[in-house]
Amino acid sequence: MTVTRSPLDMVNCCTLFFSRLFGKRIEHTRQNIEIATQGSDTDSVKSCSGPARTHDTLAKTKPMKVGPRVAHTEQFVCKGGVDAGRLVDFSRKGLYSIAKTMGGNVLLEEQWDCIIRHPKLQKRGEFKVVVHYSATVARSAWPDAQRPIQIEAAKGVRGLMTVLDRHAEVC
Numbered sequence: 818m819t820v821t822r823s824p825l826d827m828v829n830c831c832t833l834f835f836s837r838l839f840g841k842r843i844e845h846t847r848q849n850i851e852i853a854t855q856g857s858d859t860d861s862v863k864s865c866s867g868p869a870r871t872h873d874t875l876a877k878t879k880p881m882k883v884g885p886r887v888a889h890t891e892q893f894v895c896k897g898g899v900d901a902g903r904l905v906d907f908s909r910k911g912l913y914s915i916a917k918t919m920g921g922n923v924l925l926e927e928q929w930d931c932i933i934r935h936p937k938l939q940k941r942g943e944f945k946v947v948v949h950y951s952a953t954v955a956r957s958a959w960p961d962a963q964r965p966i967q968i969e970a971a972k973g974v975r976g977l978m979t980v981l982d983r984h985a986e987v988c
């Protein structure tokens with residue numbers, strides 16, 4: 818007994834095989850085949866503060882001296898999870914210490930972005946995190962807020978975070 822199969826059956830069979838082989842979800846229609854990466858949102862998580870802003874306590878005051886805009890980029894390797902808010906805070910503290918060496922005591926027009934990547938070829942549970950923080954250095958009679966702007970926008974990965982490696986770069 819011979820069984821004849823339609824071309825659509827072959828496409829369904831190949832689709833199932835390649836979906837499992839490459840870890841991708843493949844959808845097909847009669848006219849085209851579309852490949853969509855499964856979990857593309859989970860492979861990288863992006864969050865940002867939005868446009869540059871100054872904390873409310875400093876926005877109403879006039880600084881005594883305004884310095885240059887400084888950017889600070891840090892790369893972290895974390896295991897188990899990612900507390901993005903804490904990593905953004907670490908980066909802000911690094912930028913604030915640079916501002917202090919430049920003669921400033923506050924940060925104005927702050928802006929940050931955070932990208933969390935889960936490399937597919939690395940060990941499970943490890944994440945590469947890049948935090949870019951920029952602000953204008955200034956001198957003011959009012960104290961600095963000592964916290965990142967829009968920190969509630971930071972998206973992380975659930976779990977107990979352990980920082981395995983940390984590298985900073987000042988721009």
